[in-house]
Amino acid sequence: MAATKSLPHGNAVVGQSGGPTVVINQSLAGVVETLRGQAGIVKILGCLHGVSGIVKDRYLELQDVPQDRLERVAQTPSSALGSSRDKPDAAYCQRIFESFNKQNVRYFFYIGGNDSSDTCRIVNDLAQQAGYELRCFHVPKTIDNDLLHNDHTPGYASAARFVAQAIMGDNLDNRALPGVKIDIVMGRHAGFLTAASVLARQHEGDGPHLIYVPEVAFSVDRFLADVDAAYKKHGRCLIAVSEGIHDESGKPIAAKLAEQSGLPVERDAHGNVSLCGSGVLGDFLSDLIKKKLSIKRVRADTFGYLQRSFAGVVSPTDAREARTAGRKAAKLALAGKHDGSVAIVRTSTDPYRVQFKRIELSDVAGKTRTLDPQHILGTSDIADSFRAYLQPLVGKLPVVESLS
Amino acid sequence: MAATKSLPHGNAVVGQSGGPTVVINQSLAGVVETLRGQAGIVKILGCLHGVSGIVKDRYLELQDVPQDRLERVAQTPSSALGSSRDKPDAAYCQRIFESFNKQNVRYFFYIGGNDSSDTCRIVNDLAQQAGYELRCFHVPKTIDNDLLHNDHTPGYASAARFVAQAIMGDNLDNRALPGVKIDIVMGRHAGFLTAASVLARQHEGDGPHLIYVPEVAFSVDRFLADVDAAYKKHGRCLIAVSEGIHDESGKPIAAKLAEQSGLPVERDAHGNVSLCGSGVLGDFLSDLIKKKLSIKRVRADTFGYLQRSFAGVVSPTDAREARTAGRKAAKLALAGKHDGSVAIVRTSTDPYRVQFKRIELSDVAGKTRTLDPQHILGTSDIADSFRAYLQPLVGKLPVVESLS
Numbered sequence: 001m002a003a004t005k006s007l008p009h010g011n012a013v014v015g016q017s018g019g020p021t022v023v024i025n026q027s028l029a030g031v032v033e034t035l036r037g038q039a040g041i042v043k044i045l046g047c048l049h050g051v052s053g054i055v056k057d058r059y060l061e062l063q064d065v066p067q068d069r070l071e072r073v074a075q076t077p078s079s080a081l082g083s084s085r086d087k088p089d090a091a092y093c094q095r096i097f098e099s100f101n102k103q104n105v106r107y108f109f110y111i112g113g114n115d116s117s118d119t120c121r122i123v124n125d126l127a128q129q130a131g132y133e134l135r136c137f138h139v140p141k142t143i144d145n146d147l148l149h150n151d152h153t154p155g156y157a158s159a160a161r162f163v164a165q166a167i168m169g170d171n172l173d174n175r176a177l178p179g180v181k182i183d184i185v186m187g188r189h190a191g192f193l194t195a196a197s198v199l200a201r202q203h204e205g206d207g208p209h210l211i212y213v214p215e216v217a218f219s220v221d222r223f224l225a226d227v228d229a230a231y232k233k234h235g236r237c238l239i240a241v242s243e244g245i246h247d248e249s250g251k252p253i254a255a256k257l258a259e260q261s262g263l264p265v266e267r268d269a270h271g272n273v274s275l276c277g278s279g280v281l282g283d284f285l286s287d288l289i290k291k292k293l294s295i296k297r298v299r300a301d302t303f304g305y306l307q308r309s310f311a312g313v314v315s316p317t318d319a320r321e322a323r324t325a326g327r328k329a330a331k332l333a334l335a336g337k338h339d340g341s342v343a344i345v346r347t348s349t350d351p352y353r354v355q356f357k358r359i360e361l362s363d364v365a366g367k368t369r370t371l372d373p374q375h376i377l378g379t380s381d382i383a384d385s386f387r388a389y390l391q392p393l394v395g396k397l398p399v400v401e402s403l404s
Numbered sequence: 405m406a407a408t409k410s411l412p413h414g415n416a417v418v419g420q421s422g423g424p425t426v427v428i429n430q431s432l433a434g435v436v437e438t439l440r441g442q443a444g445i446v447k448i449l450g451c452l453h454g455v456s457g458i459v460k461d462r463y464l465e466l467q468d469v470p471q472d473r474l475e476r477v478a479q480t481p482s483s484a485l486g487s488s489r490d491k492p493d494a495a496y497c498q499r500i501f502e503s504f505n506k507q508n509v510r511y512f513f514y515i516g517g518n519d520s521s522d523t524c525r526i527v528n529d530l531a532q533q534a535g536y537e538l539r540c541f542h543v544p545k546t547i548d549n550d551l552l553h554n555d556h557t558p559g560y561a562s563a564a565r566f567v568a569q570a571i572m573g574d575n576l577d578n579r580a581l582p583g584v585k586i587d588i589v590m591g592r593h594a595g596f597l598t599a600a601s602v603l604a605r606q607h608e609g610d611g612p613h614l615i616y617v618p619e620v621a622f623s624v625d626r627f628l629a630d631v632d633a634a635y636k637k638h639g640r641c642l643i644a645v646s647e648g649i650h651d652e653s654g655k656p657i658a659a660k661l662a663e664q665s666g667l668p669v670e671r672d673a674h675g676n677v678s679l680c681g682s683g684v685l686g687d688f689l690s691d692l693i694k695k696k697l698s699i700k701r702v703r704a705d706t707f708g709y710l711q712r713s714f715a716g717v718v719s720p721t722d723a724r725e726a727r728t729a730g731r732k733a734a735k736l737a738l739a740g741k742h743d744g745s746v747a748i749v750r751t752s753t754d755p756y757r758v759q760f761k762r763i764e765l766s767d768v769a770g771k772t773r774t775l776d777p778q779h780i781l782g783t784s785d786i787a788d789s790f791r792a793y794l795q796p797l798v799g800k801l802p803v804v805e806s807l808s
Binding site for chain 2: 015016019020022046049062065068069072073075076077078079080081082083084085165166168169170172173175176177181254278279280282283286299300301302303304305306308309310312313397398399400401403404
């Protein structure tokens, strides 16, 4: 879309969508503080629970929220406006326009991941078809780190920090009381979060000793051979496994297990199978090792929702960048851009530097980025190149010192 | 035992036992820094993996570890010397004396919980019966907070902080995407850690909306009625459940489920059933709600080993007190005391003040303290009196602010 100097007069709507993160409110604060006081924009309306709040006319006026309160909201985990997993079709979008029209909304900012950018794209396309004047921007957010054209996405670095701190501690726990320990990490199609476990390796022999990401088809036989070898070598074995691991046919192991056990397999409006909120995958792998390898002490933890919501574990870089992403989207709209998404592009790793640039909504909408094959070592490890990529995002980790 | 002015000349052994905590190395550092340089004590030997290291003559010399390194070890989660769940009998203790005799050990410090204090008591009794001169001290440590005669125990406050921060975030996640969320918290017989979830309640309507501790017999029917009522009232429901909940007969629900599913039920040398490292209890309760209450979005997370090992979530009060407990045990030995355990006694809550005093080994050995009934509200809630007790231990929690 070409830039235009004449900005529409009206109100702005900002919403949050998809899985929350601990820095998603930084992006909300970035949008609000940049828009308010700007000529032509009267109200800044937060839609409650994403698009589902728009079609129900559920808005919160944000233009007068004092800056110190907005700052505290920015530091609070999870979506302050509530979230939604609705996927609007044409009829749904018609109801969005009706609400926007009633509220004289001319600016729409939607903070979310690839499904949310797709929602944003559909709303934008239908607005144009309907001749409804609307500035439509997507603000990136996802702990999965799977948006195309982004070096990384707001929310990922803090979740990666959680995983790194968890596995650092668990490695020491597993060293104190040796056995096999399995940690199940979030990530449906992309292994970025599971790969973050490499940061826990601080000294020789540290775990995770094995890492399984969804980019590599999972084989039960190979897994057992890997565990057997690592346990013999280290006298213990710490394993990071993505919840999204799947067999050769692409079917998630967790979904297969759920089906076998007679549990219902849930899907959201975007067709995604719910893999989280259950210990089934960890328990399956744990039982497998006990039975086939006759190792007595085998435990599994599923990190679950803590990875995206844990209060107090935040990457400072992530918080700052999430804020900047929100501000950038608002600035693009104020600069006369019609639509787009914001992408984080890395220009240097040492020193760490990034730029925020506008990309097309269609560049990210509904698309999934996965781990670069160069970061994957064989079928059960992650390369040092990934650590170099990740370290500046996550920041300084806690002290770990040994006596031996 | 009466105090004596003449201290035995010889070496000291310090060990760590039972489940690790994030501050157990503070106690280790406290023992080492207090003993070293003292007349008559030549070597300070860390036994690797508790008593199991003693009988294998596996020691690490600690007297020359530089203070700055010891400081970094103190800040590192989990037992730096390794841990053990062995429970020594008379024959085992005979081997301990043989090793002590060979190493000329005259001081023994064992950092652990109620099972570990029992180990300490048995070693001490047998040493006396054998006429082996030994100073024998237990240093308290347990995230379960279940030692008698202690206001609280080192390790608990940091684990409580983890639970509070986890549930604070999860409450906001559950508010953003409403449904029923179950969080399974550690604690075999005592509900202290599960009760720490009350700190997550910062504003009206915040979860946890229901809290189940092992001090109250668990009824499936009452649970379903509770969840149904809370869900109707709040439009969502966040539930904290102790892994140790049991039926009217005292049988743990998790152990019953494991038996029913054909899984092996593990017990350690102290007869404790392993309830951790599996998602079976959370998954059972989650399925129950889906089937009986027809609520669609139901999730369960089991916090697992992260509660005792997570790197970087530490209560400053806990770290300081764990250090002091180690120092106190060493000081008691140097002051001529023969044996004992260290207890933390609170003298004031506002301002928060504690004292460290010597108690008999038999006061804590193998005994379990549970939640004071005054802190339990009905069958599914915790009283404000518990929050007042807990707040000064846990310290300042992260900021949580809402827009509405």
